[in-house]
Amino acid sequence: MSEGGGSRGAEEKDIRKAGDSDPGCHQDREYCGSHSVGEGACWEQRTLGPGQQRWHLRPLGSQRVDEKTGLASVLDVNLLGLIEVTLSMLPLVRKARGRVVNVSSILGRVSLGGSGGYCISKYGIEAFSDSLRRELRYFGVKVAIIEPGFFLTGMASSARLCSNIQMLWDQTSSEIREIYGEKYLASYLKNLNELDQRCNKDLSVVTDCMEHALTACHPRTRYSAGWDAKLFFTPLSYLPTFLVDALLYWTSPKPDKAL
Structure with a gap:
């Protein structure tokens, strides 16, 4: 977590040791509320020396969209x-x-139907990061945003996503199931099952962007990771809204009760 020279590895090893030996240090892998955040800040103050630079890298949170409760859960984490x-x-x-x-997402530029709270959270990250960058520029702090396209990870595997969608479908009201219909569900699940073939499997594309953002003398403001992000979603985000709406309308599954 420091930008040193040859001593960087030793410094990081000492930091890990300090964290392991500190009985009050619990490095949660998931955001669990204000208390865990405060503990993390105190741990960093104790373990990092005054001559070391800090940087912060936030990973993607989990996606779970259902009604208001599901939206709140996604927004809380992401x-x-x-x-x-x-x-x-x-x-x-x-x-x-x-x-x-x-770390945001290319879905922080283009919102897709059915992505609910996930897209809302990513748009929020974009806005927060832009505001932060403009505010902290006066103090020499640089803020960068990573916008990955679709990558194959354990969280984004088609099996997991299909299981979540099926669970939400089974839990939803009969009225909603009637409006959308079994044909819509089948089409939606078919698209999800094809994700494993469509998603980029090379995660180094994302980590290379992170490395550049952390170590380059002049990091970029935004990094589009993946060819789908660079050649499709980013250009799509600059098109007039009515064209984007039309394209997504004609390429997305249609509910049974659609007009």
């Missing part, structure tokens, strides 16, 4: 968790003139 962690570390980052690297 957006509010990211904001709270970033703000808690901000005094250290500002003091060290460090960097903030937030």
Whole structure:
């Protein structure tokens, strides 16, 4: 977590040791609320020396969209968790003139139907990161956004997504199931099953962007990771809204009760 020279590896090893030996240190893999954020900030202050630069890299949260409860769950992890962690570390980052690297998504540029809270959270990350970058520029802090396209990960595997969609379908009201119909569900699940073939399997495309954002003298503001992000979604985001709506309308599954 520091941008040193040859001593970087030793410093990181010492940091890991300090964290392992500290009985009050619990590095949760998932955002669990304000208490865990505060503990993380205290741990960083204890383990990192004053001459080290800080940077913060937020991974993607989990996706679960159902009604209001599901939306709130996604926003808590993907957006509010990211904001709270970033703000808690901000005094250290500002003091060290460090960097903030937030992982958003190409779906923070183009919102797809059926993605609900996920797209909302990614648009929120984009807006928060833009505001943060403009505010912290006066203090020498650089803020970058990683916008990955579709990559094959354990979280985005077609089997997991299909299972989640089927579970939500079984839990939804009979009225909603009647409006959308079994044909819509079958078409939606078919598209999800093809994700494994469509998604990029080379995650180094994303990690290379992260590395550049953290180590380059002049990092970019935004990194589009993957050919689908570069050649389809990013250009799509600049088209007039009515064209984007028409394209997505004609290429998406239609509910049974659609007009």
